Structures are given as C-alpha cells and as structure tokens.
Amino acid sequence: MDGYLQNKSSLPFHPFDISADPFRPVVVTQPYREIKTKSLADDFYSNLIDWHRDKVYIAIEDSVFCHNFLTASTAHIHTFPNSIITCIKGHKESIILGTNSGNLHTLDLNSLKSSRYSFHRSRIGVIHFNGDHILTGSRDKRIKIIDSKNGKIVDTIMHHTQEVCGLGINKTNKYLATGGNDNKLYIYDYRRLDVPLKKCLQHKAAIKAISWSPNSPNLFVTGGGTADKTVKLWDTKMIGSETGPLVKSVDYGSQVCNIRWLSSNLLLSSHGYSKDDVRLCSLFNFKFQKQYLGHKNRVIHFSVSPDQKYFVTGSSDCSIKFWEIKDGESSELKIR
Numbered sequence: 001m002d003g004y005l006q007n008k009s010s011l012p013f014h015p016f017d018i019s020a021d022p023f024r025p026v027v028v029t030q031p032y033r034e035i036k037t038k039s040l041a042d043d044f045y046s047n048l049i050d051w052h053r054d055k056v057y058i059a060i061e062d063s064v065f066c067h068n069f070l071t072a073s074t075a076h077i078h079t080f081p082n083s084i085i086t087c088i089k090g091h092k093e094s095i096i097l098g099t100n101s102g103n104l105h106t107l108d109l110n111s112l113k114s115s116r117y118s119f120h121r122s123r124i125g126v127i128h129f130n131g132d133h134i135l136t137g138s139r140d141k142r143i144k145i146i147d148s149k150n151g152k153i154v155d156t157i158m159h160h161t162q163e164v165c166g167l168g169i170n171k172t173n174k175y176l177a178t179g180g181n182d183n184k185l186y187i188y189d190y191r192r193l194d195v196p197l198k199k200c201l202q203h204k205a206a207i208k209a210i211s212w213s214p215n216s217p218n219l220f221v222t223g224g225g226t227a228d229k230t231v232k233l234w235d236t237k238m239i240g241s242e243t244g245p246l247v248k249s250v251d252y253g254s255q256v257c258n259i260r261w262l263s264s265n266l267l268l269s270s271h272g273y274s275k276d277d278v279r280l281c282s283l284f285n286f287k288f289q290k291q292y293l294g295h296k297n298r299v300i301h302f303s304v305s306p307d308q309k310y311f312v313t314g315s316s317d318c319s320i321k322f323w324e325i326k327d328g329e330s331s332e333l334k335i336r
Contacts, residue, residue, distance in 0.1 A: 233250075
C-alpha cells in the first residue's frame, strides 16, 4: 500500500460531505445478540466495553462483568468499592481499569486479585498498550506511560490543555497519536515524547476516536465530537510538507464516538448526536456499505472482536448489542 503514496503535491486535500447526500447502505436493525443490562454511562469520554480474546468485559458503575462470546454466558467478576469505573481494557491475563478519581486498577483474571495505583489526579478515560507499556489519558490533561512489569511511570506527556480522550499507536510502535478535549491532535515519535512531531488544529471538537491503519504504518484516521462531526485521514509521511499530514476530511453529520480501521481497509465507526448509529465505510471512496441501527442513545461504548467478524456496542439505553460485520469486498486504499 505504501507504494501508492505519492508526493503531497499530487495529493490535493478536498474536504467533502457525506451527510449532504443521502447514502443508501445496507441497513442492519437486528443484532446478532443482545444483553439487557443496567444503563451504561452516557459519558462521551468513557470507554466501558472491551473485547479481549473470546471475552467481552463490561464496566457498570463500580462492577466488572464478563460475557463469554462462545457460550453466551455473562457473569459478575469483581467490584471496586467506592469507585466509578470510567474505562476498561483487557491485557494478557489481566484487565486494566481507570476510575473517576484517577486511580488505575489491574485485575488478575486467574486469581481475581487487584492492585491499585494513583497515577492521575482526575478521571482516566482512555487506556492503550504498547508492548509492556500501559498508556493512560486523563482529565488532568496528562498522559502517563507505565511499565506494566513493575507499575512504575516511564514518562509523562503534558502538551494537551484539556482532557486527554484519544490515544493510538501505529503498527510498528513508532508513532503515537493523541487527541484531547482541547480539539488538538498531536503526533509523536514514540522514541522521543518530549516534543511532538506535529500539532494539528483542524478538528473543531474533542478527538476521542483514533485508529491507525493495520496495513500501512504511516496512515491513521481520527473522528471529532459534536461540533466537528468529521472523520479525517492523516499521513505521517507528509508531516514535513507544506500542506501537512491531513489527506482528507469527511463530514459524517454526526458526533464520532469511536473508530476502527479494519484489516480489510474498511472503517467501522460509532456515533452519537444525532444519528446514534454505527457505520461501515470503504476507505477507498468513503462510501457507506452498512448502517447498524438499534440503540436509542449515543453509541459511546464499542469494541471489535479480535477476528474482526463481530463488534459490540453499548449505550445508556440499557442494552449491549453484538453485531456481525460481514463486510463486502476489501478495498485497496490508494492515496494519489
């Protein structure tokens, strides 16, 4: 795919609006499976569902539940007293959780023993991994990089001026992209985090949704909040060019809560105000292939199965829904 990338001078940037024209994707209204539950927090900055191996972990208030996708059974596995869980992520034989007070908890899935660390001064909304490093983004405007082996802080990033709500690392672990409630996107060389490679100001709202290409280490997408409603495609090879790394901007007409670049070069995104849907889109032409409807409120909580055949969504409408992706033809992304 990298062979298709050309000099930015032949790669004009053209923002365009998908929402302005009626798209006619296949509309899916029947989920593969549905679980009735207590309401998940209607909080744009939280991430309360994660699909890890064949299990889906769900955080509701102070409790963690595990849904076995193979057996369709759900069980309560742990409660964290006096805490409100704001994000959850599976990692090897454990799950990592952030809370509204800024504490980070690790829960061993074999022994169910937990450890607590006080790394942040306010809620942790996003957790990401890079090998043995745990990255956390917080309302205290900081990103902490933690060694999972000894629980010690390796580095702290302090460039955002409001809550950090998006984190993403590329496939070679060289680049880190971060998004904040300050509407800023930063791109870093992971080997030198003290100075960002680029600060990007094109989004007009919080940037929670970030996903790198699983095929090309230089490409990634971001999605903006309610005042923005766009999905943007970026190329790190163009950071030093006159026009910068932004390749394309697409108006989705709805708040972008989550985004995932699939190995088939299709883009799966979940949305809030005002569509409350999930969309499957070709990155080749940004044509919608499928629209998944069923939630009554914002689809804030979202995760994709490891084999990318299914995804799970959660909302404050007291339901967790599982969906089959069943994408169409894979698209070969060519940037010209």
